[in-house]
Amino acid sequence: MASDDSLSPWPGGLSDAARSVWAKHDRDMGGWLPLWRHMADSAAVAGRLWDEWLPRQVRRLVADALPDGAADARRLAVWLAATHDVGKATPAFACQVEELAGTMRRAGLDMPLYKQMPDRKYAPHGLAGQVLLQQWLTERHGWSKRETLPFTIVAGGHHGVPPTQADISNLTRYPDLLRTPRCEDVWRGVQDELLDTAAAVCGVAERLGEWRQTRLPQPVQVVLTALVIVADWIASNPDLFPYFPDGCATDPERIDTAWSRLDLPRPWQAVEPEEEPAALFAARFDLPPGAAVRPTQEEAVRLAREMPAPGLMIIEAPMGEGKTEAALAVAEIFAARSGAGGCFIALPTMATGNAMFPRMLDWLGRLPDQRAEPGAHSVFLAHSKAALNEKYTELARQGPTRIADVDRDGAEDEWRYQADERVASAELVAHHWLRGRKKGMLSSFVAGTIDQLLFAGLKSRHLALRHLAVAGKVVVIDEAHAYDTYMNSYLDRVLSWLGAYGVPVAVLSATLPARRRRELVEAYTGSTVTDTDLAQVEKADGYPLLTGAAPQAAPRMSLPAASGRGIDVRVERLDDDLDVLADRLDEELGEGGCVLVVRNTVDRAHQAAQRLRQRFGSDHVTVAHARFVDLDRVENDAALLATFGPPEKVAEAGGKRPGKHIVVASQVVEQSLDVDFDLLVSDLAPVDLLLQRMGRLHRHQRGEEQSERPARLRTARCLVTGVNWTAEVPEPVRGSRLVYRDYPLLRSLAVLEPHFAGTAQTGGTVRLPDAISPLVQAAYGSESVGPATWQEALEKARYDHEVHQSEQRVKAEDFLLDKVKKPGRALTGWVDAGVGDADDTRKGAAQVRDSRESLEVLVVQRRVDGVLTTLPWLSKNRGGLELPTDAVPPAWLARTVAASALRLPYQFGFPKVLDQAIAELEAECVPAWQTKESHWLAGELILILDENCRSRLAGYGLRYTRTDGLEVHRDN
Template sequence: MSIGDFPELQAACLSKQARAVWAKHDRDTEGWLPLWRHMADSGLVAGLLWDEWLPGQVRRLIATALPGGMDDARRLAVWLAAVHDIGKAAPAFACQVEALAVAMRDEGLAMPGEKRMPDRRLGPHGLAGQLLLQEWLTEHHGWARRATAQLAVVVGGHHGVPPSHSDISELRRHPALLRTPGAEDAWRAVQDELLDAAALACGVGDRLADWRDVQLPQPVQVLLTALVIVADWIASNPDLFPYFPDGLAGQERRIESAWRALDLPGPWTAVEPVGAPADLFAARFDLPPGARLRPVQEEAVRLARAMPAPGLMVIEAPMGEGKTEAALAAAEVFAARSGAGGCFVALPTMATGNAMFPRLLRWLDHLPDEHAGTGAHSVFLAHSKAALNEQYAGLMRGPVADIGRDGGGSEWHHRADTPAASAELVAHHWLRGRKKGMLSSFAVGTIDQLLFAGLKSRHLALRHLAVAGKVVVIDEAHAYDTYMNAYLDRVLSWLGAYRVPVVILSATLPAARRRELAAAYAGLADADPHAAEYAPIAEARGYPLITTVVRGAEPAISCPTASGRGTEVTLVRLSDDLDRLADLLADELAGGGCALVVRNTVDRAHAAAARLRESLPDTQVRIAHARFLDLDRADNDARLLADFGPPATVAAMKGERPERCVVVATQVAEQSLDVDFDLMVTDLAPIDLMLQRMGRLHRHERGEGQLGRPARLRAARCYVTGVDDWNGRPPMPVRGSRRVYQTYPLLRSLAVLDPYLTDLTETGAAGVPPVRLPDAISPLVQDAYGSEPVGPDEWHTETEKARRAYRHHRADQADRAQAFLLNGSGRDGSALVGWVDAGVGDVDDSRRGRAQVRDSKDTVEVLVVQRRADGALVTVPWLTEGRGGIELPTETAPPPRSARVVASCGLRLPWQFERSSVLDRAIAELEANYFPAWQTKESHWLAGELVLVLDSDCHTRLAGFQLDYSRSDGLKVIADD
């Protein structure tokens, strides 16, 4: 079977009427492409995509739904791509270009002019094609109309949104949009002729009878739709497939030239690792000679090999146990067994994504591949500021493709003189942009990119194809709230239906949440998440813990031994008084040392840092939070690692640790930063976050028995503050913490920690045990997130009141999440009609897009520049590497390098600007800083962005607030009195 015969068949055998039907038209050149040619191009591309690009994991899933297996699956995919635009052989479409419509009328295909068809919007060509294909299957091949929908909806949805039932009903009430009255026979003959020719060329004519009773699962329909979309987009690019009506060029030469120019990297073909896990880790992660695996790492590989099929693996282990490396090793085993063509690592934030990206690249550099040397692997950094990442930018080759509504609006042009990258990893020119980037084989990005797969939105099928062919790794799984978890659970149910291997990582996962994740992947989330076979998952109390789930099999639980690393942390109550904090740190750091003070809000961090600088003149006081410019925040993270990272990192980057230093940080210190402090002071937080913070205390061995630390700080101590009155019943967390986390989780955290807390004057008091990490992690988390009462009896009245408020809050989150939440995968044979009805339209990784899958208030991001005293507009002066103080023209577009520096100075306005009236006022004032020359194509880095202009002292006013920015403290916001 070969679609390659299709063009010759068309040119030689099709009627003049069929050859006159057009598909593409260029208004500038008046060039056009006949429908038969575009059908052939699309089918050929689909065949190449199937053979050379689509991961085996996806092909196998489609093949399992068809009686002829893989051969049937390829035939079906190629045929659907070939017929996807059959709806263009209808008057509602053909009337749009009068000169081409005249040529069709001359061949007997009568149609009114475009202006005489005011209702033609009811018959878009995708929907028209679905109805025409359904008619052809019923009238010519004996299909029941209901059975035709599961195939025809692929045609109907190839522009990103499957039609709704009302769309279909409305078009059926307007048959003149499909065939002009009085010329119905002529139109029907052409439509049938093109469909018959496609069936013959694609080799499906003798298979349609066997497919009549097939019940295609919805996941298969989604993947076929996505494949057709990709094939259509490629075949619609006139630089690859030039427009001409006569078809003189041979089809074989045409497709070979296009495919060679596209140079699309093939999928990863994983080689299953053999031998001892220690050998695998040594080969992939550059372990030093003699290094021993952590038991969790060894067990993850053993279980991946022992599972009856690749599925879900949930790894719960302490901070610093190498969970990421365990996940990548398991992913390699899973990919080799499942046919996954890549890997996606999802993390909570852009910063954690940026930190993970070089780790992924190092892993990829060590991976074997069955097809090594035959081409590059495509990689993608999946967040809105990826282009500003230096490592990712260095992998880019070729310009970005920007696909328009019909797939033909691409601005990509192949440059024949561009040499292929010598490296194996490239950010491929075609696999960039908000709709296609995740189709790259390997990706690191924010969790939003995964959650978007559960959001009813345009081109959702592409997002599903992007993850359906990969192994998915989800890090920091405890970091998501009820709203986000609603999307995560729904996405997991689809990933389970796609048989996608998933590895979930967490140091601190509540047992009930563990069961919810497992049940979602197993497809029980909408049925019986409390099924008996999943009860042990919620009851397991071992730690570390690895849970495995394969659809159709009972889940399994493994408890690998701990690595033996451990820390005993003494917890001490500390009043929420800045003078008392300053006195404490002066005493504790008298002999030197490095302390971390974690505050739950930026305002509290600013206040603490200011007071400590006054009281500790001989101590370096630094601050770290999210209200820094992007470049400043990245530099802050690098300095933290250079000063407080693992001994080997510190030695490699600068060679010594500060003698005496206090870092005042917000939650940015909790995740994915491998930093280590001698002493900690932290605001009360939910228990999982408290434990994450404690994981930054004595994280690394500094000399035998911690003798490398100052004598006073060789025993780990964590002071707990952020409570209004420790004598309260219960002690009430400060207002800012309650606003961030809700009162109930904070009180439950305090209740389970209460037996470990001593007063400042009683440190080391007899009978008060330290918190032993990691042994205490699971018991504390399970108790805090369990349903049993905890804490003194006199706390229960207030705790119960907080519980009711928290349940209401979570119910509200869950209800709001349902608004655009995708349905489950449905029953076999149920067509995707109405799949994304009432959706959000297009979605991307903008702030507004992320707000759709996160329970966050809308705010805006600004690009920060400075107005010098002489009136010149410049980049802020302290930026390193020649980026500071660059003069910026306003009458012309800034040079690309200057514009990129400005784009790297993004800053999100904080919570004070969330209220709609304040936000509207702020946007209006920011729009006054409008430089028309910055909104042109020549300034793509800056076009559409809001610019915040600071004065020469780095101050400004906005919407009734005073804004002050400094390199040391970031943004401060002061309200008018």
């Protein structure tokens, strides 16, 4: 194959007519770029991307599909990039700029005026290019149309949406859009000339005959489409590739200069660790003094090494067992063997994503790399509030240069810093080009919300980019039990594609139902694992449990020894009455102690906190939930960790565990928050979630046999409330039923019934972690549970639950990506009837979560004198700052307002209320903040609180305080 630096016969061998065809035009500056030049640039960029940026895992996927392996794979990628815009050599495209069209007419390529081509919408240049390539392959190289489709669909889909069969059929009715009839031969000659030249330059002319027999798999079509999109975006950037009509095509400086300025970090090249697990974990993680590797971690490393190929590993182990560290060690082994160039860690929420990001960076800083001269690793925090994360924005400033965003279909560059804020690049960078909602996931190392992974199963524009982003990584899915049927529909579909790509995956859960374990394995392995093997996966008994599965191989199950870190939790019923709660805690805290009270709704948390403050005083009661502005919530989480976290972390933070304190929280404390309490009071929840909450009890050793805890609280206890215990069948409170539905709650009650204090079978205790798997499997199994008198209510609840699950699955199908089709089937109509653009906004998240679109506002205050200010209590000198209303606030001040975002609760998700709220908020907008210069504030809704931090919105009274967050009351 000809090298990228020797691009002859570009343009010397081309006719004047072919040289006159234009591809790019700058209306402001008047510059233009000929098509041949853009074809050459795109091919050269694709070659560099293939050689220096694309992970080996992706390159091998393509190579395995082609007869000459790696050599064919590179040739094909470069050729597809060279030819992707050949559809611009058509009258439908060329007529758009009259000056350039005139030049083409003088060269013999006659065409109508723009206004004389009303049907040109049927020939977008991507689709036109696909048709031209099909005709060239069939007419000049003997391919059938069916054989061409898996190759030519790349050109058709390079703007994010592969054409449908209807699109192709429609274009056949308008042949004059591809070639002007009176000079059809001239047009055809130029099109063939450009394609012949591309084939010769890219070294594919002699390979086309053999490729004709290749049944290109859909996953290969996807990653090649994505690679071409990236190459096109880079080659279309005038900052990197200046526009000019002429120039030396063989000049290597053009591509060398552009590539040097772009400075894309190379992918990670993992070195397979050979150390024993103890040494490996000591080298990679900041372990506490004297800490030893745990059996689950040791067994995960062993299983990863013994699996026949990198694949899916499910790690089921108790809370606090170091599952994340085990998964990262597995990721390192898998990446070295598969050629993955990075890692994506998917978590349930933004808060857990933020917490994971510095942990990922610490691990990344200790990883070896096969590259002789290791460069910077690109990192990304993947959620909609990443720009407000201080750790991430610190890395984002470290790029020494800044290239303009070349995604012309996306939003403007979201990163704007003063020149003096930029510092020299570091080994970890949030790369200047790899930012934004479409490109950020292409970074090598990513931590973010599960939504970002689920988007890979959502029919949406530029879906191929999302697939390329995960196809080259190891994927870690944390808290896998936290997703409902709707989300699991997307997760399973994504897993099926990850399996087809050969992406290694680690799934983590403390409380995974056996049926769900089987579904995960089945989704990943597809039809390559037998029903008998899947049945064995579901029947596997024991805890902790590791399951390893790779396509074409029988799954392997492993039962590591328990770590010995067990506790007995005494479980008791507690009446759902605030006075009863206060009296009980008054009794329990006679000698002091720290209590966690978990409520299933924010309203119930507010009610409990109010009553407990009356009894214990405001200084002894803290509230934690999701209804705080972002800045307050971050500080709340930090304060919880600094006060109730591991003893060594509390000491490092300079904090001190209080003698007596009560934290009233919603589910925000349930996942990925390492806090430790003496006593737990929890609303009834599905048993897996209730067990997660129990994991916050006596989580760390505090003195020998917990001697540093108050004597009365040295035995771990969980008081279960939120239930009418006097009913014939206990009735969960309405709020809990709305959140979780009746059936999971009743099954939870049924399996816990023998464990409540006073029963003979268990002595009133739940042994953790021994009881976790038996309780979860019983609650989510099909066997009858609970007293005979409950069975009628359970059966009705089961029926309602199954109807709801069925409705969720049907609803998910609306925009769910199709399964991987057999090799040779083209991506035609791949995202047909999709959602358009999908991103990590609340609207985008609502597509992959069964939830209403929620309303987010930025919260400010209006003083008595009418001046708008930031919220008065904000730390770091950000509170009470005056906000100009006749001009755009300075960037640092606007960023503070943007970080005061608040998601309004469910009351504002009903359509009529939502519409009314938006209308009222828009009426309060500040016009000066809506300009394009107002990057942080333009388009945002502002909630203005009065001097008492109150407001009214859509018939509701709102009150916001630093202690309690947002409270909502219906206006009378």
